[in-house]
Amino acid sequence: MIEPHPFLAPDLQSKEPKELALLSIVSQSFFQPFSVEDNLLVILTALTSGSGVGFNRAMLFLTDGDRLRGKMWLGPRSAEEAQSIWKILSTPGIAYIEIIEHNRSLLTLEADSLSRRIQPLEFSLTGDNLTVPVTALAKNEILLVRDASREMLIDPRFLQAIDVEEFLCVPLISQNEVLGEIVLDNAFSRQPIQPKDIKLAGLCGLLAANYIFTATLHRKMIGMERLAALGEMSMFIAHQILNPLAAIGGFTDQLLAGPADETKRRRNLEIIRREIQRLEKIIFELAHFLKVEPKTPAPFDPEPEIRAVLQALELKAAAEGRELTSLIDDRLPPILGDPTYFGEALRNLIINAFEASPPGGRVEVTAERKDATWVVVSVKDEGRGMPPEVRSKLFTPFISTKDRGMGLGLLYVKRVMDACGGTVEVESEAGRGTTFRLSFRTREEGRPNA
Amino acid sequence: MNKILIVEDEDALRLLYEEELAAEGYDVTTVRDAEGALDLLGRERFDLIVTDIRMPGRDGVELITQIVGLRKDIPIIINTAYQSYKDDFMTWAADAYVVKSSSLVELKARIKDLLAR
Numbered sequence: 001m002i003e004p005h006p007f008l009a010p011d012l013q014s015k016e017p018k019e020l021a022l023l024s025i026v027s028q029s030f031f032q033p034f035s036v037e038d039n040l041l042v043i044l045t046a047l048t049s050g051s052g053v054g055f056n057r058a059m060l061f062l063t064d065g066d067r068l069r070g071k072m073w074l075g076p077r078s079a080e081e082a083q084s085i086w087k088i089l090s091t092p093g094i095a096y097i098e099i100i101e102h103n104r105s106l107l108t109l110e111a112d113s114l115s116r117r118i119q120p121l122e123f124s125l126t127g128d129n130l131t132v133p134v135t136a137l138a139k140n141e142i143l144l145v146r147d148a149s150r151e152m153l154i155d156p157r158f159l160q161a162i163d164v165e166e167f168l169c170v171p172l173i174s175q176n177e178v179l180g181e182i183v184l185d186n187a188f189s190r191q192p193i194q195p196k197d198i199k200l201a202g203l204c205g206l207l208a209a210n211y212i213f214t215a216t217l218h219r220k221m222i223g224m225e226r227l228a229a230l231g232e233m234s235m236f237i238a239h240q241i242l243n244p245l246a247a248i249g250g251f252t253d254q255l256l257a258g259p260a261d262e263t264k265r266r267r268n269l270e271i272i273r274r275e276i277q278r279l280e281k282i283i284f285e286l287a288h289f290l291k292v293e294p295k296t297p298a299p300f301d302p303e304p305e306i307r308a309v310l311q312a313l314e315l316k317a318a319a320e321g322r323e324l325t326s327l328i329d330d331r332l333p334p335i336l337g338d339p340t341y342f343g344e345a346l347r348n349l350i351i352n353a354f355e356a357s358p359p360g361g362r363v364e365v366t367a368e369r370k371d372a373t374w375v376v377v378s379v380k381d382e383g384r385g386m387p388p389e390v391r392s393k394l395f396t397p398f399i400s401t402k403d404r405g406m407g408l409g410l411l412y413v414k415r416v417m418d419a420c421g422g423t424v425e426v427e428s429e430a431g432r433g434t435t436f437r438l439s440f441r442t443r444e445e446g447r448p449n450a
Numbered sequence: 451m452n453k454i455l456i457v458e459d460e461d462a463l464r465l466l467y468e469e470e471l472a473a474e475g476y477d478v479t480t481v482r483d484a485e486g487a488l489d490l491l492g493r494e495r496f497d498l499i500v501t502d503i504r505m506p507g508r509d510g511v512e513l514i515t516q517i518v519g520l521r522k523d524i525p526i527i528i529n530t531a532y533q534s535y536k537d538d539f540m541t542w543a544a545d546a547y548v549v550k551s552s553s554l555v556e557l558k559a560r561i562k563d564l565l566a567r
Contacts, residue, residue: 235532242531242550247462249552250470271462 003227019200022046026207036215037072041107043208045072047184047201054197055184059118059162062131062180062212066125070118070136070161071180072107073186117161125178131155136169137178139151142202144193168193169206173215182208236407240282244275285408297420299334299443302342306367309346322354323362332367335375335440337420342440345416349379349410349436356383356434375442381434386428394426413438451567453494456480457487457501457517458529467500470554471561477532487517496524498565500557503530514544524562529557 044058057075061068107115123134132154136143146166148154167185171178184201186193190361251268254260262269310326317324346365355364363380370376386394395414396407413436417424421441428434454476460465464480479496481487487501488556503514517526525545533549546560 239531243460243463245552246531246550247460247466250463250466250554253553254466267469271465275462449527 020162020289021202022200023203023207026204030211037211038104039211039215040208041072041074041104042270043204043211044072044182047182047204048074054186054191055168055193055201056186056188057114057184058179059114059183060219061118061121061183063178064122068123068125068137068181070115070121073114074107075114075116101239105329109396121157121161123158125156131158133158133169133181133183136171137181140173140438142171142198144198145169163187166193168198168201170201171430172205172212177187177213179209179212179216198200207232227321237282244278247275248272288412295338297441299336299339300339300342301332302335302367302377302440303328303330303332305343306338306346306365306377308352309343313347313350316351317363320354321359322352322357323360325362327364327366327368329368332369334443336414336443337422337440341416341419343440344411346377348413349438352409352437353379353381353383353434356381358383370439373442376437376438377396377440378435378437380433382433385430385432385434386426387430391426391428451475451477452497453477453479454561455490455496455499457482457484457489457499459483459502466554470558474558474561476561484514484517491517495544498525498527498561500529500561502526503528503532525567527560527564 005319026043026046029039040060047055047058048082057073059073060069060071060269063069094138123131124139125134130138132143132145132151135153144166145151145154145168148159148162148165148167162183164185164187167183169265170182170184171184182201182205237448251271255265255268299371306326306328310324314324350363350365357363363382364380365378366380367375368375394410396411414424417438423439425437427437454471456464456467456471456478456495458467458480459482464482468478468480471495472522475535479490480519481490484501487499491499499517501514501517514528527546527548529548529550531550548557548560
């Protein structure tokens, strides 16, 4: 038997131990498109709501270089408020956005009293005479502090801010990297901190630390990818520009070196002119590509657009010895998109298909209604097809199989399709040609009354 | 007269190199790709090779390596727009690396140096 189960069971809260419910909700939140701060807020909320772990207040410190800085302090103003927050959190199928909105407003409300009190606090993570809260990080241990005012090893500013006798310090450390600390107390209920609460707080601490670690790593990785893409782009542009520049410089130097006969002078100037045009084209293509900003997709009739593109390219097809055929359903419904970019994307695909085709090869453009939701426009060539290694890099900028290609054409098509909620698919087999399929949403989709 | 083989896929640059190096007193032969170069190298002997590295992902650096493998004691100059290949170990076998620019001064100087050795 094969039986599917949801990650967050609807009846989890009523039957299972609350600790399990708490961990379930905290881990669920990691899969939501929340910001790092929002996710940490979920953890703090879990720690401070009555039915959760049951601390009254939770403060969060994050490391910043070699310092530990106060970030936020979440503390419901009453046990009832804590209870109501946890109820929202434990509702099966809850809208996470609502919880976050709730937490945010809570934090804004509390900003005057709680968060604002710890935000100016910062402690050095290095030095000889470490005091609480840094001690917990130095030892990588959860510290339970009782009779705080009688302890010498507590930072006086910290004690003044927290103003309770009993509190728990949970270090946030992952892969030996000190990331922050959560400090918990029962300022309102005055209940002693229980061993079972310490265990759960520890678990939440591990989750929070791992989460911060992964989130930071992810951000670094995206930064590195961007940098790599930028490096690739500059290298590619340098290459595209240096070749024409070398020719322009060389042929100019020839003319400057001494008298040349009229034929050579003219030839050099023509080469120089041509190479300048090439540079111009490179700049134009780059600018054109960077400029894709389709408007909000609006319904339009695709047929006249397709016919206009086909008509404009017929001369080119004839001049290059390609056959351009089309099969356009004359009852196409309106599709969602931007007609200008639609035409440009289709043009790109057809020109690509010409270039991929053998002399006399046929390029076929079809447009048909696939079902109630989609209209598919496809461009098919009779070229050599693409090996997998080319196919996998189709939409990667600055990678081209053409001598003078910028590697931007297909990425342009993809950006246009993304912007109108459509898709682009490729079917290609070595030796059997390639088909590009653009799928557009019809106007009816999502708007049954339209 | 020293014989130089130029491998360059840009038509304008092939013409430019041919004229400029002939004016310097070399016997210049040009081909547009590495396959053509390999073919010629099997039949003729040259005193120096100047070659571009083509677009990555096509025949790229490997063909350079083949040329390097074919030569016995012919100096090779890599002449390309790609600055970054300079650190690629595949290109260490070359005797000089000249990044393309609007001036041929450096390329000519390197050719002269290598042929004088």
